[in-house]
Each structure stands twice: as structure tokens, then as C-alpha cells.
Amino acid sequence: MNFSKRIEVMQESPIRKLVPIAQEAKSKGKKVYHLNIGQPDIKTPVEFFEAIKEFDEEVLAYAPSQGTPELIDAIRRYYEKYNINFDKDEILVTNGGSEALIFSLLAVCDHGEEVLVPEPFYTNYNGFGNMTGVNVVPITTKAENGFHLPEKTEIEKLITPKTKAIMFSNPGNPTGTIYTKEEMYMLEEIAKEHNLFIIADEVYREFVYDGLEYMSFANLKDISDRVILTDSVSKRFSACGARIGCIASKNKDLMKQILKLCQGRLCVATIEQVGAANFINVADEYIEETKEEYRRRRDVVYGALKEMDGVVCEQPHGAFYNIAKLPVKDAEKFVIWLLREFDIDNETVMLAPAEGFYATEGLGRDEVRISYCLNVEDLKKAMGILKEALKVYPDKK
């Protein structure tokens, strides 16, 4: 029996594929600090659970395909805090940010067409490309430049008649990079001059440190019909399991098209929408405290990395990830070694090998993504373990 080529070429999630090896380590009683996955440990606001507990319908019916009116209204009001104004028919609720990105690609690209994506990028973008038949064309960015974009002309060289959009996360996963206003205006110009959409994945909107000013791509009024915002409650409200995201765009014709995709899968889970609609009643302090907590963690991780011999990394200013170049030949082998052969007092650490975050062959092989979703104490221990491990790891560069 043959399977499709498109599924056979899909890579396994570099974030999740080593999980069985971690489980094997745990089954032997080893404690594993998970720096591989962006699963926050911050408590989900109680407002979510309260709303769900009050749900008293006797029939768990389909929700509207576009999302419940209450959740759409809550999302509109949330955006208003960022000076972003959407009408209710400019928002569609999705199964997490993942479905928002898949639907965006289906809506603007036909099979075999292309999107430009700065690399390293959120590794599942590769999977979304496979699923939709869209080629992800990388704009390579480098640790030495803090993963900022190259010159306009460098980006324009990559544009072909098949290019339909530029897609990226900002703040960046896995880089932690925040685009400057100059970079945003450059992307705006490119979009206008080359008739492209901008698919802006802004799920880390809240996590901007060091006093940097944040601006959403939805604030670029000149190209509001070209900007497709994809979003999710997962990170900001520590509610990854809710699978509540959205697509928002001022391009009403586009939204009408995407509504057909929403109708095709009927609706997003009703109860999770009820919970998510109540996030609008979470006090602003929740976000402020969460952000401050991640900033502290960033300092622990980046501070520790800087002290390690042979490690190259830049300070991230957003999200909760740090990409680090390690003095090892192959980061995946190193991670497997950490899980199988290394421990300090029966504790070890798990990282995400970064090669899967690049589209260009060979890039990122000696890099890892470190997610700082653990508390400060655990992070300190985990970074201590990493430091010692690098000292004794046999397969170094």
C-alpha cells in the first residue's frame, strides 16, 4: 500500500519527535526539564474555567462556523486595546493558530505556489506547506544579526511569479526577534510593489521586553487589505489546550472566501469558545505579571548561555524562546545523548534541535531552540545541567 508523497516527505515535529526518548528516560526514574516545547506553566486565568462551569445547555450543539458571537465580540474588544479595529465579519474563529495559518495558505495560494518565510521559523510552517501544497521559500536570517531581515533587494531576489505572500511570526518563534518599524515598512513596500499578502502570526504579541515598542501588522493602514492576522489565545492566556485561534483581516472579500473553509469543517469546539470568550474579563495585571515573569526567565536563560564556552546566541527581546548555536556537531544527537546518557543527580534537560526550524538544507544543525516556559528555579537547574553536559559531551566541534 502506498501513501501519498506529500505525507511521506513531511518531517516529524522536531519539538515532539524525541518525546519517546524522553519518556524512556523518565520511565527509568530520570527527571527531564522540558525546554523543548512552548507549553507554559503559568496558570490559565480562572475566568476560563468559571465560564465553562456555568455552561448549562442540555445539547452540545454546533457553534456557528465563523465562531460564537460572544467570542468574536470578545476578540474585537481585545484588539481594541492594541488600537486594532476589526468589524465582527472581519474575524473568524479557528482551531488554534494552526488552522488559521492553514486556511490563510489555502486562501491565497494554489498548489505549487510560494510564500516567503524568514528562517529559522516555527517548524510547523513546513507541515502547513506540505498539507496545502505551498512551497515555503526561506529568507535566511542569522544569529549574528539578531535574526533581523536582510536588505530589501535580498528579499526581492526571492520573489517569483508564484510568490503570493510573506509569512512570519512577530514576535518571532523560535528567534524571539521583534521586527523594527523600518523592517515593517520595508515589508509593507514589498507587499505593495509585488502584489503580495502578508500573513502575520502574532500569537506572542504580549511578550515584548526591554521597553521595545510593539506595533501590529494590522496597524499598517496602507495595506490593510493585504494583511492577514493569525492569532491564538494559547500563549498569552496559557491556554494551549483550548485550541482557540482566529484569522482577522480588513479584506472582507477574503474573509468571505475563508468562511467557506470554516463551513467545511463545521465549527470550532463550542465549550472552549465559551471559556475563551471570558478571557476578555481577565484583569490586565495577569498579562503584565506573565510578561514580567517571562522577562525574568529570559534573563536566566540568556545570562546562562552567555557564560557557556563556545555557545553563540543573541539576546531575544520577545516571545519565550532563544536560539543558541552550541559547540556540538549535531544538536539532535546531543539532545538524544542528554536524554539517554547524561544526568546530574538523575536529572537532565531536553531541548529542541533547531535544524527542523530551517528550510535551507544544512542550516541549524548545531543549533537548539530553548523554550523558557519553566519557573526560574527549574530554569537555573536546567541551565546548570546544560553547562556541565557541554563540558563533557564527546562529540564536540
Next chain:
Amino acid sequence: MNFSKRIEVMQESPIRKLVPIAQEAKSKGKKVYHLNIGQPDIKTPVEFFEAIKEFDEEVLAYAPSQGTPELIDAIRRYYEKYNINFDKDEILVTNGGSEALIFSLLAVCDHGEEVLVPEPFYTNYNGFGNMTGVNVVPITTKAENGFHLPEKTEIEKLITPKTKAIMFSNPGNPTGTIYTKEEMYMLEEIAKEHNLFIIADEVYREFVYDGLEYMSFANLKDISDRVILTDSVSKRFSACGARIGCIASKNKDLMKQILKLCQGRLCVATIEQVGAANFINVADEYIEETKEEYRRRRDVVYGALKEMDGVVCEQPHGAFYNIAKLPVKDAEKFVIWLLREFDIDNETVMLAPAEGFYATEGLGRDEVRISYCLNVEDLKKAMGILKEALKVYPDKK
């Protein structure tokens, strides 16, 4: 700004596209009996809500990509009641039956390849074809034959080198048809002889009336590596809003491939999985009573249709739909007329025009799908309204 061709050619859901016209009627105070959508009115088992209310994690974390162990175990035990045996790594939890079908198509077909689908079929199959770039090739079936399959040679004529699977719902939506064992063995033979997968959508498994014996395609041991079961709790537990479905197959290699798609979208909503896992504790009487209730409704609807002048339909033996050929030129226009211009005591009825359930151009234009998801009293009233409406409708054949 151009959108993709694939999204522009997508049809609007024939079940949902007339909803704005129904809302318009309702806003004028007219009561609308909804026979257009398969949204059951039966109460969801309390076990679902009880499990959710007991959920006491403080962080709403990602679930495993394949589904929670508890839900997978509950699904395994549910299948055992039907003499279907799956290992835990042969089941993947999906966002409703919809995602199960999309993932199945992605896994067995490349872009431009084909699946054979008996028509009329669940209209969203067209949308899944659009999304995945798979061509839906219809095997036409007819009301006069109770929508049973044509001869083997007729089906084989449709097979090309691009054909990868046969996909259908059984019991059938929108036909209510249950395949005979002879039909199942015929499909088994075709699958073996032409190296095809069978994608069996069995979400209406429980709803089989008139003493007919039910057999799952998963019981065809000879081709267990070719059968992909897609399933959902939506109908049997009246839990459409849960969006909990699954893919199950004895083909472990295939399941490993599909797991990559699951990882790509991270997970299915955690809380809904907690609720759905508790369906295993619902007493068998719930299903028995539900089935008996739908059987009564079927009798009301089919009994009434038989009495109407010029209406052609066969008695359905499963699911909760009836396809009827009406003595009108265009069923969609008739439905719009029902909503806008007809009422009895300010009440009217809404049906799903059936043209969108066919892939062959021109078929089904005078047909409707009637969903019997209302209680017996309401169904009687609704059928009475339909009868009177057909008497006075001006645009008859």
C-alpha cells in the same frame, strides 16, 4: 488582490448558505422548522458535562497530538462493543469527523489524484476535496434503487491510475442507505483488485433501523490494512459541538504517517477530550432510546412524504436523513420561497437543497435532504407545512 482558484471554486455549504435568509424570516417573527441541518435535539449525556466540571488542572495544557490516553482507551472500548479491535496506536483523535476525512485524503492521495464517492454524498466531501486537491469522482446512485451501489463493472469503469480510494458514509448521509453485505464484499474485492484504500465514514453506526444487521468496514479482516475508519461522537452522543472524532486503521504504518499531520496541528481541544472520554460510561439504553426516537421520526417523515403528490422517495433504513425528489423545478428556489413567501400561521420549514450533494452537474436539482432531528410533534407540523406549500407553490414541474 487575487485569492486562490481552489478557494474561489469552493461551493458554499448548501446546508448553511441559506441560513441568512432563514434569519431574515425569523427576524420578522416567523417560526422556522429546521429540517436542513443534522443538529440533533436529543440531550447530550450528562456524563460529558460531569467530566468537564470535574476537570481541575490549573494549566490548560496541550493534549498529546494523538489524543489523550483516556479518550483513546474509551474509543477502543467503544469499538469492542461492535467486535472491532484496535490497538491504542491504531487510533488518532481528530477535530470531529471532518478532520479525520481531510487527514485521510492527505495521507493516501497526492494533489490531482482521485477518490471514488457514491453520490449523493455528504456535501462537505466536496470541500475536503478542494482543500486537499483531491478530485471527487462520483459513482452515481439513484433514489429508485434506494441509493444502493451499481454493478461492480460500472464502478470499475471509473477507476484510473489516479484512483487511490473509495470514500463513503455508511449508514449514508444524505441517503439513509445501509450497504448490504454483498455490496461490502464487492467493495472489498474492488479494493483488493485495484489496490485502493477504503475510507469508511461510519459516524451514523448506531442508527440502523428495521432489524437490518449492521457490519462495520473494519470487520472486513481480509483488507484490514486498506480500511481507514473515520468517526465522530457528534451524532451518536448528540455532541456536535464537541468536535471530537477519530481515525482508526489496522495499518500501523499509515497511522504513523497520519500522526505527523496530527503533530502539525498540535492537538485537539483538551477539555472536550475529557468530556468525550466519559461517554464510555453512558448506559447502553441512551443509544437504544435515541435510535428508537429517530426511528419514530423517520416513520413520521417518510410516512408524510409518501402521501404527498408528486414526491418520490425511498424509505431510508439508517442515519437521520431522507432524500426526496419534489415536483418543483428548482429545489433551492423552492426553499427560498418557503422562507420568504410562505407560512401557515406564521410558521414555515427549511430544507437543504440536494444539488450540492451531487458531483455530477445537473443531478439533484429537484431534490432536498430532509434531516429528522426535531421531535415528533414538530416534525408532524413541519411535514404538514411542506405538504400545503407544495400544493400552492407556483414554480412546479
